[in-house]
Amino acid sequence: MAHPLLAHAHDPEFLKTHLQYADWDSKYVFSPPAPASLFIQLARKTQVIVDRCGRIIGVLIAPPLPGEEWESIVQAATTAMREARDKMTFPVGAYHHRRSYSDGFPTGSQGFAFGGGRENLGNIKASSAWNAAAMEELLEDPNVVRMTTYPIRPLFLPYQAFCYLIFADYHTTKQVLVRKNPGLRRTFTRSPFAAVTVNLGPVSVSLPHTDAANKADGMCLIGALGSFDADKGGQLVCWDYDLIIRFPPGCSILIPSAVVTHSNTPIRDGEERFSIIQYTAGGLFRWVANGFQSDRSWLASASAEDLARREEERKARCADALKKFPLWKDVKVRNFSGRGRVEVWDSGDVTDFSNLTDCESEGERPAKRKRQT
Incomplete structure (x- = not known):
C-alpha cells in the first residue's frame, strides 16, 4: 500500500511537519507520543531507530x-x-x-x-x-x-x-x-x-x-x-x-x-x-544455503525429505529473521548477541540500565553485584 504522503516526497519542509523528524546533528532524542511506531534513543555519538518492541531497525x-x-x-x-x-x-x-x-x-x-x-x-x-x-x-x-x-x-x-x-x-x-x-x-x-x-x-x-x-x-x-x-x-x-x-x-x-x-x-x-x-x-x-548452487539446481536434485525440511524452514523464516534484529535493552548491557539477560548479569557484564525502553520495566533491573575484596 502506497504511503499517503508520497506525492510530497520532494518537499522536505512539508515532510518535516507531517512525519517524525530526526534532527540528527543536534543530538535530539526523539520520543513521539503513542501510538507512534518507533523512536530514537541516543547511544553515545550514534543514534538507533527502534520499533515498539525495542528492536533496532536502523x-x-x-x-x-x-x-x-x-x-x-x-x-x-x-x-x-x-x-x-x-x-x-x-x-x-x-x-x-x-x-x-x-x-x-x-x-x-x-x-x-x-x-x-x-x-x-x-x-x-x-x-x-x-x-x-x-x-x-x-x-x-x-x-x-x-x-x-x-x-x-x-x-x-x-x-x-x-x-x-x-x-x-x-x-x-x-x-x-x-x-x-x-x-x-x-x-x-x-x-x-x-x-x-x-x-x-x-x-x-x-x-x-x-x-x-x-x-x-x-x-x-x-x-x-x-x-x-x-x-x-x-x-x-x-x-x-x-x-x-x-x-x-x-x-x-x-x-x-x-x-x-x-x-x-x-x-x-x-x-x-x-x-x-x-x-x-x-x-x-541462498547460494550458500543450497550447497553452492542456485535454487533451480537445488530443486532439480532435491529429495522429498529435502523439500519437507525446506518447507519447515520457510514457515519459521519470518520469526528467525526478526531474531536477528537485536533489542536495545540487550545492546545497552553489551549483550550484542542476544543471549539470555540472566546469563549476562551473572557474568557481571552490566554497564548501563538507564533510559529503559517501553518494553522494559524497573523490575527487570538486576541487583547490584557486591565488589569482592
Missing part, C-alpha cells in the same frame, strides 16, 4: 573524528567522487533509472553477487575497462576508504555492536564464498559486505524505492558525501517508519533497505550530493 552512525578534522576527509572524498565520475563514460540511459530523480545520476559498482539474471556467482562487471579502472582508483582513495569503513573499523564498531547477528551472518557468508572462490573481488578490508555502489552525482537524490535484491533480514550501509545544506535537503526519508532524518555529508546510516521504502529529499540548485552504498545480495545467502 542506526545513525556519527563521524568518529572532531568536526574540522573529519570535514577535511569528507571534502577530499567528495573530490575523489567527482574526479572518478569525470573519468568515466556513460550512455544517456545510465542517468535515468528507477532510483533517480530529475536529471538523474550515473552509478558505479564493484564486488560480487548472484541473482538479478545472473546464472552463476561472479564479480560485478563495469561497463568498460576505462570505467573499471576509474572505479578501482576511487575505492583505493584513502579518504573514500576512511569514509566507507569507519562504521566497521575495529576501534569503532557500531555495525557489530548494534547489528551483531546480522554482521556475523554477512561476514561468515562472505568469508565462505571468498575461500571457495578466490577470484571473487572484495571491496574494502574487513568489510562484511560483498558489494558497493557509488552514486556519482552531481545530484544523487533517489526516488522512493526498496532494494529488493538485498537480504530482507539484513542491513545496507549508506554514506553521504557532497556539499549541501542538510537542513534544507538531502534528508533520508524512511516511509515505512514515518520518519525523515537529517543526513549531513560525512555521516552513515544502516537500514534494512530491502524492505523499507526510502528516498532522499532534493538539494538546492548549485549543491552536490554523492552517496556510497554497501550491501550484500540476498542471492548469495
Whole structure:
C-alpha cells in the first residue's frame, strides 16, 4: 500500500511537519507520543531507530573524528567522487533509472553477487575497462576508504555492536564464498559486505524505492558525501517508519533497505550530493544455503525429505529473521548477541540500565553485584 504522503516526497519542509523528524546533528532524542511506531534513543555519538518492541531497525552512525578534522576527509572524498565520475563514460540511459530523480545520476559498482539474471556467482562487471579502472582508483582513495569503513573499523564498531547477528551472518557468508572462490573481488578490508555502489552525482537524490535484491533480514550501509545544506535537503526519508532524518555529508546510516521504502529529499540548485552504498545480495545467502548452487539446481536434485525440511524452514523464516534484529535493552548491557539477560548479569557484564525502553520495566533491573575484596 502506497504511503499517503508520497506525492510530497520532494518537499522536505512539508515532510518535516507531517512525519517524525530526526534532527540528527543536534543530538535530539526523539520520543513521539503513542501510538507512534518507533523512536530514537541516543547511544553515545550514534543514534538507533527502534520499533515498539525495542528492536533496532536502523542506526545513525556519527563521524568518529572532531568536526574540522573529519570535514577535511569528507571534502577530499567528495573530490575523489567527482574526479572518478569525470573519468568515466556513460550512455544517456545510465542517468535515468528507477532510483533517480530529475536529471538523474550515473552509478558505479564493484564486488560480487548472484541473482538479478545472473546464472552463476561472479564479480560485478563495469561497463568498460576505462570505467573499471576509474572505479578501482576511487575505492583505493584513502579518504573514500576512511569514509566507507569507519562504521566497521575495529576501534569503532557500531555495525557489530548494534547489528551483531546480522554482521556475523554477512561476514561468515562472505568469508565462505571468498575461500571457495578466490577470484571473487572484495571491496574494502574487513568489510562484511560483498558489494558497493557509488552514486556519482552531481545530484544523487533517489526516488522512493526498496532494494529488493538485498537480504530482507539484513542491513545496507549508506554514506553521504557532497556539499549541501542538510537542513534544507538531502534528508533520508524512511516511509515505512514515518520518519525523515537529517543526513549531513560525512555521516552513515544502516537500514534494512530491502524492505523499507526510502528516498532522499532534493538539494538546492548549485549543491552536490554523492552517496556510497554497501550491501550484500540476498542471492548469495541462498547460494550458500543450497550447497553452492542456485535454487533451480537445488530443486532439480532435491529429495522429498529435502523439500519437507525446506518447507519447515520457510514457515519459521519470518520469526528467525526478526531474531536477528537485536533489542536495545540487550545492546545497552553489551549483550550484542542476544543471549539470555540472566546469563549476562551473572557474568557481571552490566554497564548501563538507564533510559529503559517501553518494553522494559524497573523490575527487570538486576541487583547490584557486591565488589569482592
